[in-house]
Amino acid sequence: MKYMTTYDLMETVRNTNQWLGASALAMGSYPAVAMVPNPFFRLVAAWGEVTERTFARMIAKPDWNINTVVGADGRDHIVSVEKIVERPFGDLIQFQVHGRPQKARRVLLVAPMSGHYATLLRSTVASLLPDCEVFITDWHNARDIPVSAGKFDVEDYTLYLADFMRHLGPDTHVIAVCQPAPLTLAATAYLAAEEPEAQPRTLTLIGGPIDPDAAKTDVTDFGRRVTMGQLEQFVIQRVGFKYAGVGRLVYPGMLQLTSFMSMNSERHSRAFSEQIMRVAKDEAGDHDKHNRFYDEYLAVMDMTGEFYLSTVERIFKNREIAQNRFEVAGRHVDIAAITDVAVKTVEGANDDISAPGQCIAALDLLTSLPDEKKASHLEPGAGHYGIFAGKSWRNNIRPLVLEFIDANSATPRASKPHLRTV
Template sequence: MFYHLYEMNHAMMQPWRAAVDATRLFYRNPLNPIANTRAGRTAAAWCEVFERATRRYGKPSFDLPQTEIDGKTVDVRETVVWSKPFCNLIHFARDLDEPRPDDPKVLLVAPMSGHYATLLRGTVERFLPEADVYITDWVDARHVPLSDGSFDLDDYIDYVIEMLHLLGPQTHIVGVCQPSVPVLAAVALMEGRDDPNVPLTMTLMGGPIDTRCNPTAVNRLAEEKDIAWFERNVVMQVPFPNPGFMRKVYPGFLQLTGFMTMNLDRHLIAQKDFFMHLVRDDGDSAEKHRDFYDEYLAVMDLTAEFYLQTVDTVFIKHALPNGTLMHRGEPVDPTAIRRVAMLTIEGENDDITGRGQTRSAHDICTSIPEAMKAHHEQPRVGHYGVFNGSRFRREIAPRMLDFMKARSTFAKAKGRRKPAA
């Protein structure tokens, strides 16, 4: 019922938003003499802040038409190479004059935690000059009809395995935040089956492998409530006329509310600063605010079965580090991983995934030789800075690419990897 009230509120606000937007255009019109006055800019600023605060943000685009390789501008095409009801696999195909065999093939598994895969736009942009990049583009659950079936954590793991089979044994897989658990589980299952398509490397970034290490506010909430509480309070049915009508979901707007209340003072200050930038006609600073919040406020619904299973398995039972994680009746054994090199990355100031939660993967993947393991903790970055921003571009991404290239070189020298039939 709450979801229906949310939708109704948006519908009721539409006339007001239209009127306020028209007023903003009036005060921003260069033909209007008031537009260049402080009073005109103040009125336009109030209108824009109101319009943006009441807007429903749609899925952003990656908007990466080009990259620069060896000083040359190269066109980039987004192509869907694999598709299922809840996910598309996007390939950022570079139009190269000559092949680059030493560039690693990277599968970025984006978080399915409320935001779209475009949250990793900066990650993709940084990798494009030196890697052949693929990314999981998860579909908003409210857009998936009930006839397409359900989607849970087991399905997520199956999707990852299918993608690795598609891309072949020379792939480097990267799990960003939430996917770290299903990525590690998928690799463990493939190793247990002696699958020839296991990736060369596995990089886990800010992922909740063991949330008992330095628990954050997110972890403590899960520990304080049982799974029935989450089912009663955050699971809702998609209202009409969305394609996923009647599907049970964890709505994106609830996820966004949780994220914003964790740092509410910071967001309120950002809105005040945005208003003052508009009044002062500081276009660059205002545009940076728009770019960030256009992405941050664009949210998607998650299927209820995936959300509840993830909360129960990862945050309440700690099934992976406890050795009790099951996938369709088959035990997930991290000690089976022996051929895949592993890199873990954490942020010093991460308030979503505490320090040590990702590094704990080294404690459970005991069969990986020490020479094939590495860990990096990035100073002075939070959760978002682990996979985006200036320090990611300058310090984290080069370490990741060096790790991948070194493993690729070693594998070629040993002749260990041969393409699967």
């Protein structure tokens, strides 16, 4: 499937469905058909509206839509998004809150690069902004990156994270959500050995597959069933002529979206059927619950082919992080090099993506870290999304994470020799 024709065919199908939706909406909205006392045309227009919006969202990058935050003075403070570090495959951005004193807590959110944009963590950012200075990794869509920019795999990802942490300085508190948890742990260990003065103060790992074999899920079973040759042959494609990354090998976001939706196909089908009926009855809104969720869920991005394949092979199949065998540029990244970065893991009891046991495995790898600097939390009844953006995050996990940050902020870091792994 590594042909541009395949990618362009998939984009043609998406574009055609968007056009069909727009056409149906226009046809069902003519004043003339309103004179027909049959609900058929209202249903046609409703189907068209939902269909056009659905397929249009698949190539749109969502906005952050975080405009203001209430300060301690009770005033609304304007929030702007500013690029702090710019790189070809991802930027470090800050949510600058204007007109308020700097907050003591400096938090770096490491967003997943698993098919969705960093805006997936919009509610997480919004919940932290009143109490923290918030930074986040903003990964770019691989289809928009020219081939001349080179490769980007798990080692490059790790080095990007190390650069971002180095830029923000040692008083940073890092929170990694889902997919980047293993590589964020590796980046912290890399700094611990290479540049210990640049290490973050704390590291919180939320629902990440540190050891995918610790608890099996559909995701880990898929990784075991499929060979690397099958993945490379059937899911990796070349970006078509429409985008700047033409010719780049990618794992297309629309393929990832298909796999996401197939896991809960009945629920998604019901949701869209119900939304069509709400639109037909004039009960839907532009930012109702359905549109708020699916505007984000359907907005997918391509990953570089080498990043996707190296993630499956090295993190899931070979378990290099779980077995402390991960290497960057031929140099072993020893997790045991972390000796004074406080580490907390958070898991959801009902997480079917990174099941309980996968994330807490990180603590067993930290053999040089004192027990008083290790912490874990298992949230009862919480699924994957809930532990970083849902009710469980807002009511229980966020306060615990802030307490953990505060408890490990005032302790001065002991000086130690500059260690290098061999």
